Amino acid sequence: MGSERQDRMRELGARLRTLRAGAGLTGAALAQRAGVGQPTVSKVENGRMVPSLDVLERLSRALELDELAAREVRELLAAVEMAVDSGRDSDGDAPERAVLDDAVRSARLVRSFQCVVLPAMLQSAEYARHVFQSAPHSTPEGVGRAVAARVGRQGVLYEPGRESVFVLTEAVLRTWPGTPSLMLAQLDRLLAVESSSTVRLGVIPWDRPMPVMPRHGFTLCDESAVVVEAFHDERVSADADQVAAYEEAFGLFERAAVFGDEVRELLLQVMKQFRELADNVTR
Template sequence: MGSERRELMKALGARLRGLRAEAGLTGAVLAQRAGVGQPTVSKVETGRMVPSADVLDRLSRALDLDESTAGEVRDLLAAVASASDFEQPVSGGAPAGLTVDEEVRSARLVRSFQCVVLPAMLQSAEYARHVFESAPGTTPEEVGKAVAARVERQSVLYEPGRESVFVLTEAVLRTWPGTPALMLAQLDRLLAVESLSTVRLGIIPWRRPVPVLPRHGFTLCDQRAVVVESFSGERVSDDADELASYEEAFSRFEEAAVFGEEARHLLLLVMKEFRDLGDTLTP
């Protein structure tokens, strides 16, 4: 991350921290009023995280800022965004892969498409560990912290008033790290999550052609931002044209997917195959 962007992030965080102090609020109270996680407030105020426009608006309303001051903090956010389009961890931070978790935490509607790796919010701890360990330059300590943070943020799946729609190709279920036992536990988690009233899980079976050839996974957060995921990091965009393109792509993937009983049947079928594979690998 460039020094200019880092300094702008710190300036935005310091301004919000000062406004919170002037309002006589603790970080926990501000987080509750704004409807965001307390870690989000802490990371924004210390310059370790760039808030989305939606999160900043929530914080501004919770602080009861006048239009002039609210405009000032929006301008600071715009300056951070213009310094770089990419969200990357600062030196010594957690591995790439947590930006999507933070964006999802602040969204009421999440739509995620994946073609290789399971969506972040659906990963078991052991699966997530393999994901973070595969990122270049990570340390065991960073991986451990990243896994813990990811698992903690998955609590949003159970919160009323939120909706999460996940669409994945069947290839995601068959691209596995670790052992068949790890994948059996992971697929069992998918079955449990699929039953939640706040979640819709769709799978594009291999027998159906994909409507658009996927190049990478992405996650839409409300209708304000898209997190585009790559091997080495994540990029957050609120560009209207880019958002519209990803909205259209997700709709087409969603139409090609099976949901409900068909999706559960496919999950159970893949689980059986992993059991059989595990038996063949047992000495």
């Protein structure tokens, strides 16, 4: 039997499929109207993907739903987000954290703050593998699929018209899984991403006081939703007051961070220290 969360995902998907059929649209036609990928429509309707609020609103507009039907599907999405997840999917694999990845993928403006783990969209394949392996009930097959999906989604970082702002504490750069060599490759990726015109990467150095003590990482998707990351799961909130509170906190973190030449210098300094660690390991 599936988890409560999976049951709610199937319920949302079935309702959207019924509404699409009632509108006389194919899945491909709906995807084109909504400006999303056809696989997204298929996965949502089959209960295999949780749409972000932005994607759900695009689908609602494309289906020309009245306010009653639009509110109904929003409530179904809220039920998915509030449902308890067993920590396993129907095949017994590790959860793929599609909530965060898909919310980020559909947003035009992404602002993410992290204090321990690198943002999902910046993780190298090996770093992501360690993240997914640490999930309860993970299996090699599930981890492999999750890593492939996460890395595959990262191409959206470079799409024209999209802006991504990442703010990390220096602790993120020094909290490392695996080996020093893994982190050297990961930091090299950060340098490459930082040079993109669609990405701003900031780091709050350890020698600067934190403007507010962080409790967890979070990601703002456009100005309409926030994904809050807990140890076992992720929750999306579209509550205007909550979104505003996280936007205020992100602004404080962003102003405390260094960008540009300063962040590149810091990354190179941390890489030098990881090289020294790697040399000590091989001796």
